[in-house]
Every structure is written in structure tokens, then in C-alpha cells.
Amino acid sequence: MAEAEHFAAGVDRLRQDEAAPKPAKTMIPKLSLFMRFGKWAQPRVNDAVARSSRVGNPAFFDKALFPWVAELEANWESIRDEAAVVLQDLDKVPPLAAISPDHRRIAPAGRWRSFFLHGYGYELPENLTRCPKTAALLRKVPGLNTALFSVLVPGTHIPAHTGVTKAILVCHLGLQVPKAAERCQIRVGDQYRGWEEGKAFVFDDMYNHEVLNDTDETRIVLLIQFRRPVGPIGWLLGRAFLSGVRHSRFVQDARRGVRQWADGKGV
Template sequence: MHAEAKSTNPTLWHDLGAPITEPRRTLPDFGVLSSPPRAPDGRMPTPHRPLVIRVGKRLRRLVDRLIAAASLVPNHAVLDVRAFPWTAELRANWRAVRNEAIAIALVGEASPPLATISPDHRGIAEPGKWRSFFLHGYGYAIEENLARCPRTAALVAGIPNLNSAFFSILAPGTHIPNHRGVTKGLITCHLGLIVPRDGDVRMKIGDRIVRWAEGETLVFDDTHPHEVWNDTGGTRVVLSLQFRRPLRQPGRLIADLFLGAVRRSPFVQETRANLLRWNDAIRRRDG
């Protein structure tokens, strides 16, 4: 475990990853976002998708089996970080990444609730408890956010076959129910940035329980069912990365075709549009 680096701004963070206490200003009207009325339990309903999307989801298991058969790395739920040498650079520079997360992503409304910008996450993302600051999303660079986090931007630029990169922020008491990722063609890496120590923050993936550590990387296959708890009084922050799984042919072709379809789908395009609207609204509010 790396030694703690002290924050220079205790209102945003302290050693236990305390909740953000900075006063929050009133946001402009975000009715432009695709946000239907909330259900009685407070969650926003997931959208009704076109038939082609629903059929695609049913074919996903077959596609994943074909991809798994062509994988050049194990198909385990949790993978050995040594199989991905570039993760060493993340671990060596984790404090610089954390400093940018604290200075940018954890300030005010910079990081929107995932349930607000991503309609397909509304079934699992508690309102306001899971927030994300996107740098890349399914191959789309969020240039404004990258410019605000130059050290992190430079690090993620060196990741082979990067698909997505964002700061994932879980408020105290957050529970993300069991779910699975979109495709086995992607692998996920988390770099621990702020991990509270006044309770238990963990993920169950497959039949394993894993925990984050500050300055350490966790590599896993999110198509295995997984569930997350932040049973602490603090805010958990990781740099979440997705990259293309190393594959032989024809798995590479199959995975690329599937990813291309996902990239063009409402799952990605609505989220991208909502994120850009969010950033624009913040920019207009702040003058």
C-alpha cells in the first residue's frame, strides 16, 4: 500500500475519502437531457429500445462465446495485471491522476450523475450516487475534459486500444446491483485513487470479492456478473479504463463489428449528447 498524500483542500477530501462538502451552486434547467420522470423508488426508468437493439442483446451471449474462444488472455473474471505492462505507468503516476481528480472531477457539478446522462444505466445507478467524469467514451474524446486533466490525458493516451476512460465516483452508501458489461471484446482496468478506510468498499465479480487500493490497478472482465458496495462514510474514486481485449482472428473481426454497432447505438450516442449538453450548461452557467 502506498503512503497517503495529504490533500491541500480538506473541504473536498481527507484521508478517509470524506464526502464532498463544497457548497453546490444551482444548475440551469437540464430538461434538455433525455430524462423521463422518476419511478416511485426514485430511480429513472430505463428507455425502451428499438427491436434491433433488443435482438442484439439476445445475440450477445453467442458473440461473447466466439470472442472468448479467440482470446489471447485468460477469460477469468479477474486478470493478472502483469499481462498488461502499461498498467505499471498508471501505478507510477497515480498521485498525479488523483490530484487532477480532486482538483477537477470532484469540484461542484463537473461530474454528472451517470443515471442522468446514460439512459441505459438508470436501472442500476442510484440517483446522484454514481457520478462520472468522462475523458473518452467508446472512442469519442471529450476534448474539454481532457484539456482540464493534462497529466491523466497523457497517461491514457499511451494505453493500447483504449475504448473509454473516466473518473468513477461513488458516494457513501452506494450500492450498484448485480449487472454485466456490454461485450467480452473489452477488458476493464481500475486505478484506485481515493479508497475510504472507515468501512468496506468492495466488488463481487463472479465468485470473487475484490477491493480497491490506492495506487493499485485492478483488471477484470466486466461481462462476469458484478456488484459493488461502498459501505463507508467516504467517497470512492477510481480511474476506470476500458480497452480492447487481445484477440486472434476471427475473434478480432467479430469484436470490432460488435463494438462498431455499439458505438453507433443509442446506448452511446444518447450518453455522448447528454454529456456534451451537461458540459455546455455548466460552461454557460459559469460564464
């Protein structure tokens, strides 16, 4: 109960800040016919994947179900050190809202920054080259979909939302965590978790979730999306759905945004 109260109080504080006048919002693209079909198919695929899941369907998972997580934790300091170098100048790390128009609905302007290593099956070779130890560890993740250093600057609230598909699960490895842990947490469903440096947790982001960093310190995690272990039907449907997502405007716009940011052209 205390965790929920701390979280709610922090959200209320940041919402007061968010209520301040802001510049005109950037246009968020309308959903295409393909994306609308995806919205229709999503709950049907999710139901089939959940029934086919070989690891159950909780909000948070026992990380022992995924043996590769232990190796990440054992090497977390090497990962942290590489992250520290590439994130040294946060002005050079793109805000998620700047490179992915669809994330503008939930990403506070300039506050949620992402250094991508993999994105929906697409590698970013230049970024991987800059983080060789992290890249080697990521090659051992079965069904790797996406990997990035996720940065929340002080005073960030990512509002309640859900992910893309139950075909993927999410792992967070804590790299830099504010000291006031009770004011920097994630809510997944009705459960609350804080991050610990060198420790990971795995969750299903198709549960309604939101994130809070109501501190004066920056939070950094290695965020990994990977394929959920499922039976044959879940594998086929999940693979087909993810293939559609991979080739959708949602992902292709983000790829274009990353390239433009790297070229110094903005979006």
C-alpha cells in the same frame, strides 16, 4: 468467506435505505429493434471472443499481462491530483443515471458520478485538456475504448449486472479509497476485491458483478475499458460488435447527455 459476509451485510443495510419511498422514476427507454438484435448477437460474439482470447477468460486477470498498467500505477499521484481538481465540486460532475438513460436500471440516483475523458471511442477534448498528464498516459493504452473518473459517494450500492461485451476488459486504478476497505468492495463472479490507492486491477465485467461503498467516505477510481487481446476471429467479431455499440442509442444518448450537462441544460 469474511469478505462475502461483510459485502452481503453492507448490501442489506443499503437495500433498507433503498426501500424508502422515492420520487417517481424517470422513464427508461424501450429497446429498439437494433438493440434487440444486439442482445441476440451478444452471447454468440462473447463465446467467440472468449475462445479467441490470448489472455484467458478469468474474472480477474494478472495485471502483468498488460504492461501499461504499471506506468499508470507509477504515475497515480499525478492522475489523482488532476482528478481532485476536476472533481472538486461533485455537483458539477454528472450522475451516470442523468446522462445515460440505459444506466438508470443500475445507477442509484446521484450516487454514481462519472467524469468522462473517452467514451466508446469518442474523445471529450475539453475534459482531456483539463487532465493533460492523465490524457498522455491514456494515449499509451492499447485499444482504449473508454476512460473516466468513477465516483461512488458514501452509501452507494450498484446492484448485480453484467457489461456489454467480452471484447473489452476493465481496469480500475485506485485514487481515493475509504479507510474501511472491507466495506468498500467489488464482487466479480464469486470473487471480492477492495481498491488500494495507487494500485490497479483488471477484470472482465461480463461476469456478474456488483459494487458496494458502505462507508462515510467517497471512493474514486480511474476506470478504463480497453480491447481484450484476441486472435483474428475474436478481433473481427469484437470490432464489429463494438462498432454497432458505438453507433447505438445506448452510446449516442450518453454523448448527448454529457454535452447537455456541460452546457448546463440537464437532460
